[in-house]
Amino acid sequence: MRIGYACQAVGIYETNFKSCTRKNATEENLLSVINHNLNALENIIDYNRKNKIHLFRITSDLIPFGSSPVNQLKWWEIFQERFGRIGQLVRENDIRISMHPGQYTVLNSTDDTVVERAVADLEYHAKLLESIDPDQKNKIILHIGGAYGDKKKAMECFVTNYQKLEEAVKKHLVIENDDKIYNIEEVMETSLKTGAPVVFDVLHHQVNPDKEKNSANSWIKQCGYTWKSEDGVQKIHYSEQNPVKQPGSHSETITAESFMTFINELGSLQPDIMLEVKDKNLSAVKCINLMEERPNILMLEKEWSRYKYLVLEKSQNDYKYIRQLLKEKEKYPVMEFYKTLDHARFLEESKGDALNAVNHVWGYFKKQASEKEKDYYQKLIQEYGSDKKQLNSVKNIYGN
DNA sequence: TGACGTCAAGATCCG
DNA sequence: CGGATCTTGACGTCA
Numbered sequence: 001m002r003i004g005y006a007c008q009a010v011g012i013y014e015t016n017f018k019s020c021t022r023k024n025a026t027e028e029n030l031l032s033v034i035n036h037n038l039n040a041l042e043n044i045i046d047y048n049r050k051n052k053i054h055l056f057r058i059t060s061d062l063i064p065f066g067s068s069p070v071n072q073l074k075w076w077e078i079f080q081e082r083f084g085r086i087g088q089l090v091r092e093n094d095i096r097i098s099m100h101p102g103q104y105t106v107l108n109s110t111d112d113t114v115v116e117r118a119v120a121d122l123e124y125h126a127k128l129l130e131s132i133d134p135d136q137k138n139k140i141i142l143h144i145g146g147a148y149g150d151k152k153k154a155m156e157c158f159v160t161n162y163q164k165l166e167e168a169v170k171k172h173l174v175i176e177n178d179d180k181i182y183n184i185e186e187v188m189e190t191s192l193k194t195g196a197p198v199v200f201d202v203l204h205h206q207v208n209p210d211k212e213k214n215s216a217n218s219w220i221k222q223c224g225y226t227w228k229s230e231d232g233v234q235k236i237h238y239s240e241q242n243p244v245k246q247p248g249s250h251s252e253t254i255t256a257e258s259f260m261t262f263i264n265e266l267g268s269l270q271p272d273i274m275l276e277v278k279d280k281n282l283s284a285v286k287c288i289n290l291m292e293e294r295p296n297i298l299m300l301e302k303e304w305s306r307y308k309y310l311v312l313e314k315s316q317n318d319y320k321y322i323r324q325l326l327k328e329k330e331k332y333p334v335m336e337f338y339k340t341l342d343h344a345r346f347l348e349e350s351k352g353d354a355l356n357a358v359n360h361v362w363g364y365f366k367k368q369a370s371e372k373e374k375d376y377y378q379k380l381i382q383e384y385g386s387d388k389k390q391l392n393s394v395k396n397i398y399g400n
Numbered sequence: 401t402g403a404c405g406t407c408a409a410g411a412t413c414c415g
Numbered sequence: 416c417g418g419a420t421c422t423t424g425a426c427g428t429c430a
Binding site for chain 1: 424425
Binding site: 007008016017018019020021024059061102103180246249 | 403404405406407408409410
């Protein structure tokens with residue numbers, strides 16, 4: 001069971017992606033953006049390697065206007081060497097890559113030009129995967145599309161258009177249940193007619209279940225049969241509901257307890273799991289640590305150095321508790337550790353704790369701050385105390 | 401016609 | 416002027 005995350009990494013040096021607008025899409029600009037993005041991708045893959053993250057979804061925006069006539073570059077030839085190097089990195093470290101065109105790539109549309117663009121977009125995705133690593137286990141995940149008032153007919157339209165796709169696309173294409181229109185049962189039906197493997201999405205199934213409301217596990221098992229050995233290990237998507245957003249919206253972080261409950265219920269099912277979550281790689285590391293078979297307290301200490309001020313800012317009690325946990329060097333209290341972290345981040349901002357954390361960090365900066373900076377800091381702290389300023393404006397001074 | 405989702409670019413605001 | 420914050424872009428479907 002491998003864990004991965006989608007598209008970008010949080011807090012990792014030089015892994016940001018650039019894009020450009022249509023009116024700036026000159027050849028020169030496109031070349032520069034692609035060059036930048038390939039650097040970022042290589043850095044992300046390298047980060048994944050170091051952190052034992054073996055699944056990664058590559059952003060569809062790696063090549064700006066990748067499937068649009070706006071971009072006439074033969075990027076796969078121009079950057080052949082770079083793709084080759086990334087491919088080597090991916091293969092040597094057993095990293096499985098994937099892509100996921102968004103809700104705007106609709107293969108079953110009633111509008112022919114939309115279908116044409118969808119086909120072109122899928123061909124772009126396949127070309128990109130093939131440029132890096134042509135192995136059939138690297139997948140492009142697609143939703144079925146619209147319903148257009150007649151779902152049966154719309155599903156048939158998907159099958160017809162699927163069959164017309166070029167082999168290089170079909171080789172990588174897999175289909176997924178969505179949160180509004182096509183539930184897992186309908187996607188499985190479409191899989192029977194196309195032969196495309198099925199990615200089961202846990203949150204989409206919660207929001208948009210099949211009529212009989214069969215369990216996630218029973219569907220994961222069924223979906224497993226759609227993956228042939230060339231397709232690699234079965235993949236699923238795991239995410240959690242964001243409590244303050246629309247049904248189907250992804251949470252900020254994966255909750256340690258919910259995740260491990262899910263993993264334990266899987267039993268003998270061992271799919272690769274793509275996380276869809278705001279904090280990206282941070283949750284991937286968290287889930288990998290939670291499942292670690294050869295644990296070491298150093299893993300948690302490394303995590304603690306990232307999270308400690310976040311916890312201190314919310315709750316001194318949780319902060320003290322985790323410090324206590326980490327004192328026993330021969331243990332690995334991974335669940336207690338992340339559970340407490342999840343608890344702290346869920347808390348409302350408390351002024352006393354926040355000030356304490358800010359002062360703590362200020363301690364490190366004080367020595368190198370000028371008189372003027374010290375005055376400015378005191379003023380900000382006072383304004384925060386009297387509700388004039390938000391916590392962020394205080395924290396921002398550390399960036400200066 | 402706007403909401404949906406995503407995230408960087410672009411525009412504007414503030415001190 | 417620089418940094419923070421708001422708006423736009425790019426995509427298709429559906430209410």
